[in-house]
Amino acid sequence: MPTHARQLLVIITEAALEKNLIKAARQHGAQGYTIYDVRGGGQHGTREDSWEADRSIEMKVICTQEVAQQLSQYILTTYCPHYSVSMFIAEVSVLRPEKY
Amino acid sequence: MPTHARQLLVIITEAALEKNLIKAARQHGAQGYTIYDVRGGGQHGTREDSWEADRSIEMKVICTQEVAQQLSQYILTTYCPHYSVSMFIAEVSVLRPEKY
Amino acid sequence: MPTHARQLLVIITEAALEKNLIKAARQHGAQGYTIYDVRGGGQHGTREDSWEADRSIEMKVICTQEVAQQLSQYILTTYCPHYSVSMFIAEVSVLRPEKY
Amino acid sequence: MDPVVLFFLLGIAARLLKSDLRLPEALYETLSIFLLLAIGIKGGVELAKQPLAALAPQAISVILMGALIPFLLFPILSWLGKLSRPDAASIAAHYGSVSVVTFAVASAYLLKQGVAVEPYMPLFVALLEAPGIIAGILLARSANLSSIRWGELAHEVFCGKSVLLLVGGILIGACAGPDGIKPIAPLFLDLFKGVLALFLLEMGLVAGGRLPDLRQAGVFLVAFGLITPSLLAMLGMGVGYAIGLTPGGATLLACMAASASYIAAPTAMRIAVPEANPALSIGVALGITFPFNITVGIPLYHRLAQTLFN
Amino acid sequence: MDPVVLFFLLGIAARLLKSDLRLPEALYETLSIFLLLAIGIKGGVELAKQPLAALAPQAISVILMGALIPFLLFPILSWLGKLSRPDAASIAAHYGSVSVVTFAVASAYLLKQGVAVEPYMPLFVALLEAPGIIAGILLARSANLSSIRWGELAHEVFCGKSVLLLVGGILIGACAGPDGIKPIAPLFLDLFKGVLALFLLEMGLVAGGRLPDLRQAGVFLVAFGLITPSLLAMLGMGVGYAIGLTPGGATLLACMAASASYIAAPTAMRIAVPEANPALSIGVALGITFPFNITVGIPLYHRLAQTLFN
Amino acid sequence: MDPVVLFFLLGIAARLLKSDLRLPEALYETLSIFLLLAIGIKGGVELAKQPLAALAPQAISVILMGALIPFLLFPILSWLGKLSRPDAASIAAHYGSVSVVTFAVASAYLLKQGVAVEPYMPLFVALLEAPGIIAGILLARSANLSSIRWGELAHEVFCGKSVLLLVGGILIGACAGPDGIKPIAPLFLDLFKGVLALFLLEMGLVAGGRLPDLRQAGVFLVAFGLITPSLLAMLGMGVGYAIGLTPGGATLLACMAASASYIAAPTAMRIAVPEANPALSIGVALGITFPFNITVGIPLYHRLAQTLFN
Numbered sequence A, B, C: 001m002p003t004h005a006r007q008l009l010v011i012i013t014e015a016a017l018e019k020n021l022i023k024a025a026r027q028h029g030a031q032g033y034t035i036y037d038v039r040g041g042g043q044h045g046t047r048e049d050s051w052e053a054d055r056s057i058e059m060k061v062i063c064t065q066e067v068a069q070q071l072s073q074y075i076l077t078t079y080c081p082h083y084s085v086s087m088f089i090a091e092v093s094v095l096r097p098e099k100y
Numbered sequence D, E, F: 001m002d003p004v005v006l007f008f009l010l011g012i013a014a015r016l017l018k019s020d021l022r023l024p025e026a027l028y029e030t031l032s033i034f035l036l037l038a039i040g041i042k043g044g045v046e047l048a049k050q051p052l053a054a055l056a057p058q059a060i061s062v063i064l065m066g067a068l069i070p071f072l073l074f075p076i077l078s079w080l081g082k083l084s085r086p087d088a089a090s091i092a093a094h095y096g097s098v099s100v101v102t103f104a105v106a107s108a109y110l111l112k113q114g115v116a117v118e119p120y121m122p123l124f125v126a127l128l129e130a131p132g133i134i135a136g137i138l139l140a141r142s143a144n145l146s147s148i149r150w151g152e153l154a155h156e157v158f159c160g161k162s163v164l165l166l167v168g169g170i171l172i173g174a175c176a177g178p179d180g181i182k183p184i185a186p187l188f189l190d191l192f193k194g195v196l197a198l199f200l201l202e203m204g205l206v207a208g209g210r211l212p213d214l215r216q217a218g219v220f221l222v223a224f225g226l227i228t229p230s231l232l233a234m235l236g237m238g239v240g241y242a243i244g245l246t247p248g249g250a251t252l253l254a255c256m257a258a259s260a261s262y263i264a265a266p267t268a269m270r271i272a273v274p275e276a277n278p279a280l281s282i283g284v285a286l287g288i289t290f291p292f293n294i295t296v297g298i299p300l301y302h303r304l305a306q307t308l309f310n
């Protein structure tokens, strides 16, 4: 079965941004997303509390390279200056190219 | 230290399939699996509720290319027609090849 | 926008090691980490209970190849002999190289 | 209006207002474990006083009723509703099984009205969980009965969370008896109604989120979800009358018949009949029938019982 | 000392001792949902007995007070404290809004002291959530008011979890009335103080974790966090006196004015004013003002009221 | 049989039936936080009335007993059981420490039997958490004592969740006193037994999941898990007698001695003695000794006390 190259964009950030990121992903052409709650630490200190202002999420978007590039660029300029954000992109392959 | 190439198969799907997927993974030769609860959205709408019929899981299997291919193929034909399923494969490297 | 190659080190292990792993990551030069709770199974049986001694975590570290190599090596020799540990490394790209 | 129903409406309102209110998944699970155990315990305490053998004929009638309902609804759904076999069978299975929360709201309603009920009704809830689901699977797979894995299915249904907690609660209540239960009564009995209220808040959130599914469902299913409960209630009341229940007991059995499962059935059908579209069955069961029953249905069936039994 | 305050101190101690004690996130969320609903219900039950129209002038005064506070604090923060516009506005917004838990601790304190309060005070909590936040956003964006998305903001504030649960609780309480509420009272009323204690344990853990932030905040902010509450309390008490509250009611309003929000405000400001550093506003609100209020402030404001009103 | 034990059996049954029943992790954590706090508070309230200094000799005896137990069990485990040094030391440490839930079940049992106990027994639970663990680590590392990081170890044990919540609860209870505790009593005291029941349901699920581990453990360990508790109970009862406890208090101390820790010890040993196989220690502690104690042991030790003290 042939596989198709796609990119996996992963965004780790403050839980407060969840709604905005979903909207941004859809607007930039992503056909889906997956989110879960994480804890962690980085430049802005540790974020490990159960309290709302201290929650982090990780968001995964499988998409074409184009969407990944534009979406990550948008997040970089819109959210990275003021929010705790970690982002990376990995090369992945999928079986149903029309879905992503 | 030499590293060894393996594949990481990631399956995002309905929580109802958890038991079946674990069984399928074992039957296709996977030596382990990791699961956690996620929320998300895609072609079949958003799945974000705490209610049982609306839960999603993400399952990771580190395995040889062969196992990844057969397992993903099996899931594609068995579950993708009727369930919300997202799948992708990434190339990873491991230190203990006998474990995966 | 240029992207920069980094490595993503993923460690799946017993929850009891969380504090130690965070410390080890920092000591080996990682600038951040992300953790969440998982369940799973492998050589040492299934780890699926809500009970403290049976919890597992997954830890992600985005870092340079050097850090990934040294940290994974350290974990391999320090923790793998006596603890349930799964580890793999993936190639990823990031936008802000100074952060990782 | 009963405050627990107000919690349900608050949940629906929160969804329609697109509020960010969410109950944590762990709370949802905790509340449902609590309710199942508490319902079982309450019934078990009373059961200890009953000669169990005397219940056998009633129990069998109730089981048969649960198994019959899907066979009655399936033709309506597939001929009148033009639904595919899997969809018709899956929806029929939901109505054959029972909604534990509808039962709880109905019990609370009757208690408030001062209507006596047979103390062993929770046993019937446990008995009604499975037969409707099994009947629905038979209907969906009737072309190919040999493909059903009976062992797995039986295990899933009888060792599933709901039946296990209900039956476990009944056994604990029966073994401990009224005195033995006293030390745990402040949690399992006194808090029952409040926990039910919180659970209904969550059900309101879920049901509110299901309303868009109804567009997929179409006019037929909406009408089906509004009309069927009353017809099933009459069936339940008839069975209750026939097996000699009190008016209160018959009303409760009517509510069980009229209700559609949203815990055991969706999970079981998703695995057993994957071709069925869950948005249809869950949309109509949770978006229409559940709200109908807890707001309009329960008082209606109660009035019906008063008329019929006098 | 009230045991609920001891739970708070235990939480702080656990953090300072670097204990691994953590309350699960789902418990934190559950407790906060419970408290908001219970406060609303308690107020709603009493509200049913009031002629609502008579409250309108009081309600408007309270809303204006909430909107005024940020405008009073902003110049102090930006001129005296030399804070950037976003930071000053964000901190001001936190103090303009209200801390539900401070209100709950104050109510419990007055109850224990045998001081009567107006039964509709929870309504004022709901009213005070939003105005301070909106005023703070206006201050932060005053250079560019057209950039504020009013629709989104209004939705976020009025359909946010806190306002929705408070108002929902009030409506449920008012509809159900004292008798209707009885079956759910064992959960929502009897357990209230215990749940508040558990929540304060969690608040102690969070506040203890915020103490390092205070190093970032500097001397000015620490002093601000210690002095401001008493000044705002006097404002609140004056308003309470002016609108004709009893001494108890005025004390409660003083506590609301003196308290800084740590649920609604941080979330809203994070989205609306991203340039503001949340470590500053949360550090001072939770690390200084909250502990000050629940240990020293509440009794102090109460004594003040006794002096003023006699 | 006490209903809380029935909940435990329900949990075991659910596991053996391979039911999908799971308690959410957050519920497990919440229940255990609740139990530790509540046990502490109950003890603390009574402690306020005691001259504390008078307890010192008793307290020291109890600590010594906890530290002694691993030294007694280690030779049996390593010589008779042919277990490796880390495994023998780790298992010994589990029995040196204490199971809070066994204590709670025993307290409830004695309460039901109308047997009076010293009100400060929860203090002994807190005291017994650590010494056995430290002794076990000493045994495991005796070849290389300098490798033990005492600072870290002390911090882990004394600031760990269990000790912190027990001691915190005791302090809160002692500061607040019987009157101060009243408003939080409906949560922390009235619900105690019900929460204990739920927790035992979870313990049953966990213990049931540990039964396969026993195959790894072998016949020796199963016998060890069945016989040791009674021997340790006699030791505990002797100490209780020697330090002048009432028969009830001595029974409780016997239960503590006979019980094996499954919260503090597994976590501490996993870090301090990684070479030990946790399946062995947890399998025998939770799969054998815990069920033995709560079903057979507690009544047995109670009868023993009646014989001894008369």
Ligand SMILES: Nc1ncnc2c1ncn2[C@@H]1O[C@H](COP(=O)(O)O)[C@@H](O)[C@H]1O
Pocket: A012, A013, A038, A039, A040, A041, A042, A043, A044, A045, A046, A047, A056, A083, A084, A085, A086, C030, C031, C032, C033, C034, C035, C060, C061, C062, C063, C099, C100
């Ligand atoms: N090097 C890293 N590896 C993995 N996760 C990271 C890393 N750096 C930051 N993160 C995650 O991203 C969040 C925000 O990062 P920061 O903005 O650097 O504080 C942290 O709380 C972590 O969860």
Ligand SMILES: Nc1ncnc2c1ncn2[C@@H]1O[C@H](COP(=O)(O)O)[C@@H](O)[C@H]1O
Pocket: A030, A031, A032, A033, A034, A035, A060, A061, A062, A063, A099, A100, B012, B013, B038, B039, B040, B041, B042, B043, B044, B045, B046, B047, B056, B083, B084, B085, B086
């Ligand atoms: N493009 C995507 N990227 C990440 N996750 C996705 C994507 N598409 C779907 N998913 C996840 O897979 C689940 C099922 O997808 P679907 O079948 O498309 O509804 C969704 O609920 C998401 O959690």
Ligand SMILES: Nc1ncnc2c1ncn2[C@@H]1O[C@H](COP(=O)(O)O)[C@@H](O)[C@H]1O
Pocket: B030, B031, B032, B033, B034, B035, B060, B061, B062, B063, B099, B100, C012, C013, C038, C039, C040, C041, C042, C043, C044, C045, C046, C047, C056, C083, C084, C085, C086
């Ligand atoms: N092949 C695998 N793929 C994904 N996760 C694995 C795999 N093997 C082990 N794991 C995870 O790592 C944990 C420890 O593995 P083990 O030491 O093999 O028991 C398991 O509980 C799983 O969560």
Ligand code: NA
Pocket: D094, D095, D096, D097, D098, D099, D256, D257, D258, D259, D260, D261
């Ligand atoms: Na039904």
Ligand code: NA
Pocket: E094, E095, E096, E097, E098, E099, E256, E257, E258, E259, E260, E261
């Ligand atoms: Na305020």
Ligand code: NA
Pocket: F094, F095, F096, F097, F098, F099, F256, F257, F258, F259, F260, F261
């Ligand atoms: Na012991």
